[in-house]
Amino acid sequence: MTATMHYDVIIIGTGAGGGTLAYRLAPSGKRILILERGDYVPRERANWDSRAVNVQGRYHTREVWQDKEGRPLHPHTNYYVGGNTKFYGAALFRLREPDFGELTHCGGVSPGWPISYAELEPYYTEAERLYSVHGERGVDPSEPFASAPYPFPAVSHEPRIQQLHDDLVRCGLKPFHVPLGVRLDESDRGRLKANQEATVRIEAIPGRDFKARINDISVLARVDFSSGWPPTKNFGLNLILVDGDAKIRPGMSAVARIAVERVPDVLLVPAESVFQRDGAPIVYRLDGPAFEETAIQIQRRGREQSIVASGLKSGDRIAQRRPPAELIRRTN
Numbered sequence: 001m002t003a004t005m006h007y008d009v010i011i012i013g014t015g016a017g018g019g020t021l022a023y024r025l026a027p028s029g030k031r032i033l034i035l036e037r038g039d040y041v042p043r044e045r046a047n048w049d050s051r052a053v054n055v056q057g058r059y060h061t062r063e064v065w066q067d068k069e070g071r072p073l074h075p076h077t078n079y080y081v082g083g084n085t086k087f088y089g090a091a092l093f094r095l096r097e098p099d100f101g102e103l104t105h106c107g108g109v110s111p112g113w114p115i116s117y118a119e120l121e122p123y124y125t126e127a128e129r130l131y132s133v134h135g136e137r138g139v140d141p142s143e144p145f146a147s148a149p150y151p152f153p154a155v156s157h158e159p160r161i162q163q164l165h166d167d168l169v170r171c172g173l174k175p176f177h178v179p180l181g182v183r184l185d186e187s188d189r190g191r192l193k194a195n196q197e198a199t200v201r202i203e204a205i206p207g208r209d210f211k212a213r214i215n216d217i218s219v220l221a222r223v224d225f226s227s228g229w230p231p232t233k234n235f236g237l238n239l240i241l242v243d244g245d246a247k248i249r250p251g252m253s254a255v256a257r258i259a260v261e262r263v264p265d266v267l268l269v270p271a272e273s274v275f276q277r278d279g280a281p282i283v284y285r286l287d288g289p290a291f292e293e294t295a296i297q298i299q300r301r302g303r304e305q306s307i308v309a310s311g312l313k314s315g316d317r318i319a320q321r322r323p324p325a326e327l328i329r330r331t332n
Contacts, residue, residue, distance in 0.1 A: 005033075006031065007032065008031045009025055009030055009031075009032045009033070010032075010033045010034075010035065011032065011033070011034045011035065012035045013036065013083055014034055014036045014081050014082055014083055015082065015083025015084055015085040016083070016085045016088075018034065018083070019085070022034055023130070036080075036081050036083070037079040038078070038079030038080040038081065039080065039081065040080065040081045041059065041080045041081070041082065041086055046058055053087060057076070059078045059080065059086075059087060060075075060076060060078055061075065061078055061079055063075070090180045090181045091178050091179065091180060091181075092131060092133050092179050092180065093178075093179060094117075094124050094143065094144055094146070095117065095144075096117070096142060096143075096144050097116075097117040097144045099117075100112060100113040100115065100116050101113075117144055121144075121145070121146070121147060122147065124146070125146065125147055125148045128150060128151060128179075128181075129151050129280060130276070132151060132152060132181060132182065132183050133150050133151060133152065133180065133181045134151075134152040134153060134154055134155045134177075134180050134181075134182060134184065135150040135152075135153075135154050135178075135179030135180070136150065136153065136154045136176065136177055137149050137150060139176040139177070140176045141174060150179065154177035154179075154180075155177065155180050155184060157177075191260035191261065192214060192217055192237070192258065192260065193214065194214055194215065194216060194217070195213050195214060196213065196214045196258060197211065197212070197213055197258075197259075198211075198212040198213060198214060198239055198258045199211065199256070199257045199258075200212045200241065200255070200256045200257075201255050201256075202248065202252050202253070202254045203252065203253045203255075204247070204249075204252050204253075205245060205247050205248070205252075208245075210241050210243055210244075210245070211241070211242040211243050212239040212240060212241050212256065213239065213240055213242060214237065214238070214239060214258070215238040215239060216237075217236070217237050217238075218235050218236035218237070222234050222235070222236060239256055263300070263307065266299070266307045266308075267307065267308045267312060267313075267314060268306070268308070269283065269305065269306055269308055269312070269318060270304070270320055271301070271304055271305055271306055272320050272321070273318050273320050274296070274298070274306055277293065277295075280295060281295070281296050281297075281298050282294060282295050282296065283296055283311070283312065283318045283319070284318060284319040284322065284323050284328065285312065285316050286316075286317040286319070290328070290329045291319055291323045291327055291328055291329065292329050292330075293328055293329065293330045294312065294318075296308050296309075296310065296311030297309040297310045297311055
């Protein structure tokens with residue numbers, strides 16, 4: 001006997017297009033089938049090895065295609081959940097306004113789109129929130145208008161790239177950061193500087209805080225594979241103790257606290273209590289026997305806590321993990 005399955009929507013491919021569509025349709029209650037030719041990318045150290053990924057083509061398909069003349073060619077593609085987007089460079093530019101109109105090329109005329117950039121702009125903004133795009137408005141002379149800033153500031157240049165950037169500026173050029181869709185929090189790194197004060201607690205010497213100052217900060221993040229998956233990226237930090245103690249020995253464990261900013265009279269929520277819906281932040285606020293899905297505005301994000309600008313009030317109780325679907329009450 002053959003079982004017949006019925007679906008409201010069938011999505012072929014799980015890359016940027018299919019994956020985003022599936023994300024948007026998932027809360028609709030429709031029966032959705034997603035088809036992908038390959039399995040999940042194996043989680044291994046080689047995922048982070050640019051030589052293995054790009055030069056050696058570790059994850060490329062080994063099949064051979066043919067061009068129009070029948071000659072063999074390698075497609076430089078892969079078959080995994082996530083499609084080729086699993087290995088893309090995370091650059092997320094918007095198309096320019098003229099791209100939607102009729103364009104004349106040396107090989108002919110490209111017809112205009114049936115929609116304009118203005119019609120698509122709100123969806124660009126929503127997608128940039130969904131994909132945590134880092135960038136800076138107003139520095140790219142060719143960028144189209146945007147109704148909102150990028151959700152996150154531009155990713156810092158590595159030292160050699162920053163030097164090249166500065167050299168190009170001196171030559172009268174206008175380099176700018178590529179908008180990148182990455183989950184990278186550089187907020188703490190950017191607010192630390194040499195000689196900043198710190199407080200150190202050493203586990204073996206309880207009841208005492210030691211004063212310290214920052215000696216230097218690494219400009220490059222180090223991938224920590226021991227932290228689980230996905231691996232975290234840490235910036236190295238060296239401290240010098242201002243007041244020492246004869247009891248201190250090499251190898252002792254310590255915790256350092258550095259106040260980067262003091263913000264009075266704010267409402268804080270745990271970072272794990274903030275979820276996303278259509279790329280915007282929400283929380284699940286307890287209201288009687290159910291949880292109300294509540295939109296909030298985030299003033300500032302931290303690794304452990306976020307400052308809420310609006311949407312909640314002091315005394316509200318919120319969930320720290322997503323409640324079961326039958327307990328969630330949605331508001332429009």
